[in-house]
Amino acid sequence: MVDSKALPTAxxxxxxxxxxxxxxxxxxxxxxxxxxxxVVGGADLLRLGGSPYYLIAGLAVLATAVxxxxxxxxxxxxxxxxxxxxxxxxxxxxxxxxWGLVPRLALPLGLSLWFSLPVVGRLLxxxxxxxxxxxxxxxxxxxLLVGLALIAIxxxxxxxxxxxxxxxxxxxxxxxxxxxxxxxxxxxxxGDRFSSADQINPRNVQRLERAWTFRTGDNFPNFEATPLxxxxxxxxxxxxxxISVDADSGKPNWRFDPKVKHGAAPAKVCRGVAYYPGTGTGxxxxxxxxxxxxDDHLYALDPATGRTCxxxxxxxxxxxxxxxxxxxxxxxxxxxxxAIVGTTAVIGAFVYDNQSxxxxxxxxxxxxxxxxxxxxxxxxDRPESRKRLAPGESFTPGTPxxxxxxxxxxxxxxxxxxxxxxxxxYYGGQRTPAQDRYSSSIVALDATTGDVxxxxxxxxxxxxxxxxxxxxxxxxxxxxxxxxxALFAPTKRGEIFVLxxxxxxxxxxxxxxxxxxxxxxxxRLSPTQPYPTGFPSFGPPRLTEAKMWGATMIxxxxxxxxxxxxxxxxxxxxxxxxGSIGYxxxxxxxxxxxVAIDPERQIMFVNASYMPFLTTLIPRAAAxxxxxxxxxxxxxxxxGAALGKAAMHGEWPYAQGGTPFAVKTVPFLSPLGIPxxxxxxxxxxxxxxxxxxxxxxxxxxxxxxxxxxxLALPTGVFSMxxxxxxxxxxxxxxxxxxxxxxxxxxxxGRELWKADLPAGGQANPxxxxxxRTGRQYVVIAAGGHSxxxxxxxDYLVAYALPTTH
Numbered sequence: 077m078v079d080s081k082a083l084p085t086a087x088x089x090x091x092x093x094x095x096x097x098x099x100x101x102x103x104x105x106x107x108x109x110x111x112x113x114x115v116v117g118g119a120d121l122l123r124l125g126g127s128p129y130y131l132i133a134g135l136a137v138l139a140t141a142v143x144x145x146x147x148x149x150x151x152x153x154x155x156x157x158x159x160x161x162x163x164x165x166x167x168x169x170x171x172x173x174x175w176g177l178v179p180r181l182a183l184p185l186g187l188s189l190w191f192s193l194p195v196v197g198r199l200l201x202x203x204x205x206x207x208x209x210x211x212x213x214x215x216x217x218x219x220l221l222v223g224l225a226l227i228a229i230x231x232x233x234x235x236x237x238x239x240x241x242x243x244x245x246x247x248x249x250x251x252x253x254x255x256x257x258x259x260x261x262x263x264x265x266x267g268d269r270f271s272s273a274d275q276i277n278p279r280n281v282q283r284l285e286r287a288w289t290f291r292t293g294d295n296f297p298n299f300e301a302t303p304l305x306x307x308x309x310x311x312x313x314x315x316x317x318x319i320s321v322d323a324d325s326g327k328p329n330w331r332f333d334p335k336v337k338h339g340a341a342p343a344k345v346c347r348g349v350a351y352y353p354g355t356g357t358g359x360x361x362x363x364x365x366x367x368x369x370x371d372d373h374l375y376a377l378d379p380a381t382g383r384t385c386x387x388x389x390x391x392x393x394x395x396x397x398x399x400x401x402x403x404x405x406x407x408x409x410x411x412x413x414x415a416i417v418g419t420t421a422v423i424g425a426f427v428y429d430n431q432s433x434x435x436x437x438x439x440x441x442x443x444x445x446x447x448x449x450x451x452x453x454x455x456x457d458r459p460e461s462r463k464r465l466a467p468g469e470s471f472t473p474g475t476p477x478x479x480x481x482x483x484x485x486x487x488x489x490x491x492x493x494x495x496x497x498x499x500x501x502y503y504g505g506q507r508t509p510a511q512d513r514y515s516s517s518i519v520a521l522d523a524t525t526g527d528v529x530x531x532x533x534x535x536x537x538x539x540x541x542x543x544x545x546x547x548x549x550x551x552x553x554x555x556x557x558x559x560x561x562a563l564f565a566p567t568k569r570g571e572i573f574v575l576x577x578x579x580x581x582x583x584x585x586x587x588x589x590x591x592x593x594x595x596x597x598x599x600r601l602s603p604t605q606p607y608p609t610g611f612p613s614f615g616p617p618r619l620t621e622a623k624m625w626g627a628t629m630i631x632x633x634x635x636x637x638x639x640x641x642x643x644x645x646x647x648x649x650x651x652x653x654x655g656s657i658g659y660x661x662x663x664x665x666x667x668x669x670x671v672a673i674d675p676e677r678q679i680m681f682v683n684a685s686y687m688p689f690l691t692t693l694i695p696r697a698a699a700x701x702x703x704x705x706x707x708x709x710x711x712x713x714x715x716g717a718a719l720g721k722a723a724m725h726g727e728w729p730y731a732q733g734g735t736p737f738a739v740k741t742v743p744f745l746s747p748l749g750i751p752x753x754x755x756x757x758x759x760x761x762x763x764x765x766x767x768x769x770x771x772x773x774x775x776x777x778x779x780x781x782x783x784x785x786x787l788a789l790p791t792g793v794f795s796m797x798x799x800x801x802x803x804x805x806x807x808x809x810x811x812x813x814x815x816x817x818x819x820x821x822x823x824x825g826r827e828l829w830k831a832d833l834p835a836g837g838q839a840n841p842x843x844x845x846x847x848r849t850g851r852q853y854v855v856i857a858a859g860g861h862s863x864x865x866x867x868x869x870d871y872l873v874a875y876a877l878p879t880t881h
Contacts, residue, residue, distance in 0.1 A: 104145040111138030124640035255845040258305040261348045265484040266550025269672035274804035275852035287876040288326035296344040299859020302840040315344035330382035340405035341370040350414040361385035368410030372397040389448030401470040408436035415482035417523040421445045424478030429499035431706035433734030438477025452526030457510040461526030476515040481547035493519040496543030500732040502739040505598040530580030536602035541662040546670035568664025570614035584610035592645035614684045626746045635752035659688035669798025678765040685794045688744040699738035756792030772825035777812030796838040810837025835869025836860035
């Protein structure tokens, strides 16, 4: 067909005038810019071995722009061919995948509506016969192409749909539980986060209303505390104070504020306090609270008054920095509550890793809860604990630490530690076999002696910051051998290991699977890693170029280029100088919120997040030139300014002093700040522990707080925090970045209710029944999370059913 030419005699006055000129050149500029971007990026992607589509598409769009500038009717048909080709390519590449189709089709087919404008039809009219046909067909072109895209997207809507629910197996078996108390971080010493409260249930939960709100007055970037309910009061902590409020009204009782020196702490976090019930005498400090501070002290307080217990340590406090050397300010302090077993308080600590090989010990210590005397210290590089230190002696530097919540089985006299690894995280060539032995493991210690009874490692020679972030959860489950005391170990990998907590032997099989090789120079890798089988995996699917995402085809192309530029060999791709993709990585699939278990229905509730990271090792000479030094060390003004600018973009590098490499690790995001991998980015799931299969699964959260114009897409979003489950059959969870507290039917997964929190709810909720009124409350700390960039605040919010009069 000979290309048609616009006939000056057919032009209307409007197309000859200024409007025609503006529309012509605006259209040519928009399509030209899109085409040029696709050509440049597409050529780069093709050079890297990626898809040729973007280059071909760019040429087609550039040709469209040229023909628009020339006012040729063929522009319509070239662009229509491009759109149809894009639709076919998208269906071939991702099939019936709604999230895969949206970024591929939205921009090109949306732009096709431009050709439906009346002025465009007059501008691009062809010869008399051809032009008349075009004029009749042109208004339908854009809607037709968009309609085809909608058919493709809606036809694959089943991809949005969650896994359907099915009935749990077996009968509900009642367990002993006092719904009026919540005396440990995870409700029980084993952390199941289950309450026998049943006043709130799936039939009435939608009637929940805010009962009261308390504000702490402490504005720190992370408010992750779960209150305890002791007697008729709630007791919570911030990075500055311990506070008691009335459980029915939220009115304050007392506040203990020892003027904590929190300025040096990089993570101003307190997840909770510990409670020791005492002997029942009722005397002051017979029962007591233990609070670990960000300036490395452990306080004992009277729950009734908030006054310090003078018989504990020195004037009511133990200095946790004793025996920790080296120990620069901000490098060592507890962020999670102590675990109480008998009269022993067991506590670990956050260690500011990735700074240097010469850092504070990760020692876990047992103290006499009455006197504060050190009973033992387990250092993570030996099976036996040390019972005492000689004057001037310190615990072994650089051993694996325990920063998350410890679980207890009083009947077995065991404490279960979720360990990290020897610092730094991303290079381990200097680590000894002893330092590797207990890293990224569940370690069971005898609570009396601190000696290792058993251990189970979830990652060998961890180079991905795969420390165990979550409290191990204890529950008894049915096995072929009968009722078995189990331990569930949620990991950043998204794998949940199921162990016999008496011995550490796996209840569900564990396979050693080959993983990628070729570590950084001077380092080493384990040829295999352990994978649990026979239990649902929440590990992420393997990334591919076709699974790259973005809001538009442009940032999707940019994500494809970044994917091709970096090393990615699947799970456990090692860090590299050229840059690697870690998935999962430091953020993890499962984190400190852990999982919740309904022991009566034998259902586990799991919330998972999915975020790859880009990790780049920086050779030491380059790191020194850039001024990358350990936290707190002096740095030149120029280097400090450059590092501060990088930190504003989430690109703060870590020195890893004492190794050949510094490291930079950042989320894998598009230039628009959108995840480079397809949704869902967050899910909630129920697992039937009898059949060890999934009951249901749903996307968790929407994009209302992160997308432009508050667009609430049901993509699932990132979360930090856990859930609580109740005998009433309801699971409560905040955690997500969209700012809601939600309630789910634990058997069906139906979202029953949600409330808009005044700040980010990145904390574990708790629930209790008032001893005075019989009213059930659901309480959550709403204070935001700096890493997730949620709304900061200082709120403690309680919800309950309306009172009847």
